Amino acid sequence: MTSVAPVAAAPGGPTTKGGAAGRPSVAAWLVAVPFLAFVGTFLVYPTVLVLVGAFQDSNGAFTLDNLTTLFKGVYFDAFVRSIELSALTALIGAVFGALLTWAIAVGNPDGMLRRTVVAASGVLAQFGGVPLAFAFLATVGFEGLVTKFLRDNVGIDLFAGSAWLFELPGLTLVYTFFQIPLMVIVFLPALDGLRPQWREANASLGGTSWTYWRHVGGPILTPPFLGALLLLFANAFSAYATAAALVSQGSPIVPLQIRGFLTGEVVLGQENLGKALGLGMVIVVSIAMGVNVLLQRRVAKWVR
């Protein structure tokens, strides 16, 4: 298979350097083969297929048409909407998540509260998916608990304007339910890193709570906060399951556009447009991740 190529190419480069253990024998390299073959086949090969396919027309010839189409009409709109949705929910998630993280970080580190919040955050942040969509139907869907309560007791019809739950505002609301928890998981180690001595030093020098956060806590937490913000953005941008379960008609965001291409609503001659959309997503996510890496590298220099 073609996937063998990247695998075989891999050991070539680094051997010349030679390691601390001396030059490994051929047999030593063989141990790594199953792992590299597997990852080559099921990760590298599909990825290459998408990245290369984005530059091919239906006959496999080189073209830039797929990519230029991304900047037009519904596809461009979907990217703009996806980025807006991700940025907005990343911001909401980061702010409220940071507050929640602070609230559990000042408590007992082995306490029940912290344990519960961290475990629940893990569930919602990483494994929510489809169940989250149904949680929303049960709460603010047409027949949801809150919808019914407001309709029967307060006289407010949540759906008076439109079926917002199944459009962008609904997605924003649902996404906060995995963005806030993700912030807790990502940000908690940073808050745990604040030493109580710093606070005491600030107090013994006559500082207030404000001076502490302004001159000590704030500056130290800003880089991890920004890093978490970027991670949340990438997370929302990549998310598919919740949106797919909630929105069955129309494709307001890029992942749902890709679904359209996979489930067969393909216009002749545009078979590889789905791959171009995929390439676009990888580029956006990589930019967010790359900026994060640069940011953390910068910080590592300052901290030293």
Add this chain to the structure above:
Amino acid sequence: MGSLVKQRVLRTIILLVLGVYFILPLIAMAEFSTRGRNNTRSLESWTAIVDDEGLMEALVNSLLLSVTSAVLMLVLLVPTMAWIRLRLPQLQRLVEFLCLLPLAIPAIVLVVGMAPLYAWVNYFFGDSALTLTFAYTILVLPFAYRAVDAGLAAIDLKTLAEAARSLGASWFTVLWKVVVPNIRVALIGASLLSVALVLGEFTIASLLNFDTLQVQVNLLGKRNAGVSIAVSLLCLIFAFVLLFALSYVGQRRRQTVVEE
């Protein structure tokens, strides 16, 4: 003193507001799934879970997948990573890059490239949902890699391996009798994480047309929202119990280290 009181008030407000925000949907799920006809309460939706054959089959698929994926992940990752630390440091960066790569490639993009690949997989292995093991092992790599890497970093692998080798142990014995027992906590952590991830996976299964728990829950929701909501609530609770247990696994390690 004033600031301490302020802090406590602020903390209580945050916990209350966000607590309600996150618990309300759970209550709503419990309420919705116990609705009967004419404003009565009934457990119909919950008993329907067991009666639904499609759902049960999908659940079995998902449970089997969570085991096969965790096993394949351990078999591929543990020997390779231990070997790289011992004999092949040159591969360290490449393996780390490959393991973390799925974080930069959204599942929805990966599935675009996997669709043609799975035509071959299903040709060779049949079209059982269990073939998803391959895709899921890739998905859990970043999380598993971090857990196993932390486990290996915490032990003096080189000394342990050299001691065992000088006593005549084969490499397999080193791996099985020395490495694995020493990093078992990390391995349990990595496995629990992959189990939870696989049970919650929807993107790849649904777009490759395999019948897993989440795919069925989503399909069922179109006909009978009550049952889907009941199963969703069960999924969330099950994942919570799994991760809650995981937090104790980590702690026991901390305690034993202190005792030693």
